[in-house]
Amino acid sequence: xxxxHGDLLAPIAAGGALGSLARWGLATALPHGDGxxxxxxxxxxxxxxLLLGLLMAFVLGPxxxxxxxxxxxxxxxxxxxxxxxxxxxxxxxxxGPAPVLALLYLLGSVIxxxxxxxxxxxLGRVVVxxxxxxxxxxxxxPDLYPDPAxxxxx
Numbered sequence: 001x002x003x004x005h006g007d008l009l010a011p012i013a014a015g016g017a018l019g020s021l022a023r024w025g026l027a028t029a030l031p032h033g034d035g036x037x038x039x040x041x042x043x044x045x046x047x048x049x050l051l052l053g054l055l056m057a058f059v060l061g062p063x064x065x066x067x068x069x070x071x072x073x074x075x076x077x078x079x080x081x082x083x084x085x086x087x088x089x090x091x092x093x094x095x096g097p098a099p100v101l102a103l104l105y106l107l108g109s110v111i112x113x114x115x116x117x118x119x120x121x122x123l124g125r126v127v128v129x130x131x132x133x134x135x136x137x138x139x140x141x142p143d144l145y146p147d148p149a150x151x152x153x154x
Contacts, residue, residue, distance in 0.1 A: 017078015048082035057124020
Protein backbone atom coordinates (compact mmCIF):
# COMPACT_ATOMS: atom_id res chain seq x y z
CA UNK A 1 0.00 0.00 0.00
CA UNK A 2 2.66 2.51 1.01
CA UNK A 3 4.84 1.72 -1.98
CA UNK A 4 1.89 2.41 -4.30
CA HIS A 5 0.77 5.57 -2.54
CA GLY A 6 3.92 6.88 -0.85
CA ASP A 7 3.88 9.96 -3.07
CA LEU A 8 0.63 11.02 -1.35
CA LEU A 9 2.16 11.28 2.14
CA ALA A 10 3.69 14.73 1.69
CA PRO A 11 0.53 16.37 0.28
CA ILE A 12 -1.59 14.80 3.03
CA ALA A 13 0.83 15.87 5.77
CA ALA A 14 1.12 19.42 4.40
CA GLY A 15 -2.66 19.69 4.10
CA GLY A 16 -3.11 18.29 7.60
CA ALA A 17 -0.77 20.91 9.03
CA LEU A 18 -2.70 23.71 7.30
CA GLY A 19 -6.09 22.36 8.37
CA SER A 20 -4.98 21.87 11.97
CA LEU A 21 -3.64 25.41 12.14
CA ALA A 22 -6.94 26.74 10.78
CA ARG A 23 -8.87 24.78 13.43
CA TRP A 24 -6.56 26.04 16.16
CA GLY A 25 -7.06 29.61 14.92
CA LEU A 26 -10.83 29.29 15.04
CA ALA A 27 -10.72 27.67 18.50
CA THR A 28 -8.52 30.52 19.72
CA ALA A 29 -10.84 33.13 18.21
CA LEU A 30 -14.01 31.56 19.65
CA PRO A 31 -13.26 30.19 23.13
CA HIS A 32 -16.14 28.85 25.23
CA GLY A 33 -16.61 28.29 28.93
CA ASP A 34 -18.07 25.38 30.86
CA GLY A 35 -21.70 24.77 30.03
CA UNK A 36 -21.55 26.92 26.87
CA UNK A 37 -22.11 25.89 23.26
CA UNK A 38 -18.72 25.00 21.68
CA UNK A 39 -19.10 27.30 18.68
CA UNK A 40 -15.57 26.85 17.35
CA UNK A 41 -15.88 23.08 17.00
CA UNK A 42 -19.44 23.32 15.69
CA UNK A 43 -18.48 25.86 13.02
CA UNK A 44 -15.31 23.98 12.15
CA UNK A 45 -17.12 20.70 11.59
CA UNK A 46 -20.09 22.20 9.72
CA UNK A 47 -17.93 24.32 7.40
CA UNK A 48 -15.64 21.32 6.91
CA UNK A 49 -18.65 19.22 5.82
CA LEU A 50 -19.76 21.97 3.45
CA LEU A 51 -16.30 22.27 1.93
CA LEU A 52 -15.89 18.50 1.62
CA GLY A 53 -19.21 18.26 -0.22
CA LEU A 54 -18.14 21.06 -2.54
CA LEU A 55 -14.73 19.47 -3.07
CA MET A 56 -16.28 16.11 -3.94
CA ALA A 57 -18.36 17.68 -6.72
CA PHE A 58 -15.13 18.87 -8.30
CA VAL A 59 -12.89 15.85 -7.72
CA LEU A 60 -15.59 13.55 -9.08
CA GLY A 61 -16.03 15.87 -12.05
CA PRO A 62 -13.63 18.33 -13.67
CA UNK A 63 -10.75 17.68 -11.28
CA UNK A 64 -11.00 13.88 -11.42
CA UNK A 65 -7.72 13.67 -13.34
CA UNK A 66 -5.71 15.17 -10.46
CA UNK A 67 -3.96 12.65 -8.21
CA UNK A 68 -2.91 14.97 -5.39
CA UNK A 69 -5.78 17.41 -4.96
CA UNK A 70 -8.24 15.11 -3.19
CA UNK A 71 -5.64 13.73 -0.73
CA UNK A 72 -4.24 17.22 -0.07
CA UNK A 73 -7.55 19.05 0.38
CA UNK A 74 -9.89 16.25 1.47
CA UNK A 75 -7.76 14.02 3.67
CA UNK A 76 -5.13 16.61 4.62
CA UNK A 77 -6.65 20.08 4.94
CA UNK A 78 -10.23 19.12 5.78
CA UNK A 79 -9.18 16.07 7.78
CA UNK A 80 -6.91 18.26 9.89
CA UNK A 81 -9.51 21.03 10.08
CA UNK A 82 -12.50 18.99 11.24
CA UNK A 83 -12.50 17.10 14.51
CA UNK A 84 -14.73 14.26 15.60
CA UNK A 85 -12.82 13.58 18.81
CA UNK A 86 -13.12 17.15 20.10
CA UNK A 87 -16.83 17.13 19.22
CA UNK A 88 -17.34 13.93 21.24
CA UNK A 89 -15.31 15.16 24.21
CA UNK A 90 -17.08 18.53 24.27
CA UNK A 91 -20.45 16.76 24.15
CA UNK A 92 -19.46 14.63 27.14
CA UNK A 93 -18.10 17.59 29.13
CA UNK A 94 -21.15 19.71 28.28
CA UNK A 95 -23.40 16.90 29.54
CA GLY A 96 -22.36 17.50 33.15
CA PRO A 97 -23.55 21.09 33.64
CA ALA A 98 -26.01 21.23 30.71
CA PRO A 99 -27.35 17.83 29.60
CA VAL A 100 -30.10 19.28 27.39
CA LEU A 101 -27.60 21.56 25.65
CA ALA A 102 -25.25 18.58 25.22
CA LEU A 103 -28.01 16.59 23.52
CA LEU A 104 -28.85 19.55 21.27
CA TYR A 105 -25.16 19.91 20.41
CA LEU A 106 -24.82 16.18 19.71
CA LEU A 107 -27.83 16.01 17.39
CA GLY A 108 -27.49 19.53 15.99
CA SER A 109 -23.92 18.89 14.89
CA VAL A 110 -24.87 15.73 13.01
CA ILE A 111 -27.90 17.33 11.34
CA UNK A 112 -26.01 20.51 10.46
CA UNK A 113 -23.02 18.52 9.17
CA UNK A 114 -25.09 16.27 6.92
CA UNK A 115 -27.06 19.27 5.65
CA UNK A 116 -23.85 21.21 4.98
CA UNK A 117 -22.27 18.27 3.11
CA UNK A 118 -25.41 17.91 0.97
CA UNK A 119 -25.49 21.66 0.33
CA UNK A 120 -21.80 21.70 -0.65
CA UNK A 121 -22.23 18.76 -3.03
CA UNK A 122 -25.39 20.31 -4.50
CA LEU A 123 -23.78 23.72 -5.00
CA GLY A 124 -20.71 22.06 -6.48
CA ARG A 125 -22.86 20.09 -8.91
CA VAL A 126 -24.59 23.29 -10.03
CA VAL A 127 -21.28 25.06 -10.61
CA VAL A 128 -19.78 22.09 -12.43
CA UNK A 129 -22.90 21.44 -14.51
CA UNK A 130 -23.05 25.13 -15.45
CA UNK A 131 -19.54 24.69 -16.82
CA UNK A 132 -20.75 21.83 -19.02
CA UNK A 133 -18.92 19.09 -17.08
CA UNK A 134 -20.52 15.99 -15.65
CA UNK A 135 -20.30 15.12 -11.96
CA UNK A 136 -20.24 11.42 -11.15
CA UNK A 137 -21.79 11.22 -7.71
CA UNK A 138 -22.38 7.49 -7.51
CA UNK A 139 -18.77 6.55 -8.17
CA UNK A 140 -15.30 7.73 -8.92
CA UNK A 141 -12.91 7.43 -11.80
CA PRO A 142 -11.69 3.81 -11.47
CA ASP A 143 -8.29 4.75 -12.88
CA LEU A 144 -7.70 7.24 -10.07
CA TYR A 145 -9.46 5.44 -7.21
CA PRO A 146 -9.62 1.69 -7.85
CA ASP A 147 -12.03 -0.37 -5.78
CA PRO A 148 -10.08 -3.04 -3.83
CA ALA A 149 -13.39 -4.76 -3.01
CA UNK A 150 -13.70 -5.65 -6.70
CA UNK A 151 -10.09 -6.77 -6.94
CA UNK A 152 -8.99 -3.56 -8.68
CA UNK A 153 -5.51 -2.31 -8.01
CA UNK A 154 -3.61 0.77 -9.11
